[in-house]
Amino acid sequence: MLIGAKKKYDIQKLKGLLSAEFEMKDLGAARKILGMEIIRDRERRKRFFSQRSYIQKVLTRFGMSSSKTIDTPNAANIPLTAMFAPQSEEEKEYIGTSDVGLIYGGDTQCLVIGYSDSDYTEDIDTRRSMTGYVFTLGGSVVSWKATL
Structure with a gap:
């Protein structure tokens, strides 16, 4: 069981109530959960x-641990903006020292924010539409989809 609260006192109180009713072992602060x-x-x-360890296990299992990575370029018609670039030295440090993962906390409010966009038959030749959405939690992407 993973217990979280703003105050350590609340965690200790809940642990006390649970241990009075159930046999339990305190494993300390969580370092890993659900992979x-x-x-x-x-x-x-x-x-x-981060799922760095899990990804390494999967790569090893399928004999791909020494595979080289490739860059995934953006489509030429999608403009890049400075809005998504790291703003502070802290953000630059996290980006430069970590694999892909989610960062929560600090001054970031833990809000769920969703964005969506659609383009109805913009391409005159194919008459195809494009739609997409992204949801963030505390500034980290947790769900996204784009369809053509």
Whole structure:
């Protein structure tokens, strides 16, 4: 069971109530859950979630651990904006020192925000439409889809 709260007192109180009713063992602060590694930066009040170990296990299982990566380019018609670039030194540090993962906490509000867009038959030749959406939680993408 993973217990989380803003105050340590609340966690201790719940642990006490549970241990009075059930036999339990305290494993300390979570470092891994459901295949995700949890890395805490207590000073900056941030948490980083990654599946790096799981991905390495899968690559090893299928004999691909020494495979080379390739870049996935953006489509030529999609403009890049500075809005998505790292804004602070902290963000640059996280990006430069981590594999892909989710970062929560710090000054970021933990809000769910959704964006969607559609383009109805923009291409005159094919008459195909494009739609897409993205949902973020605390600034980290948690769900997205694009269809043509």
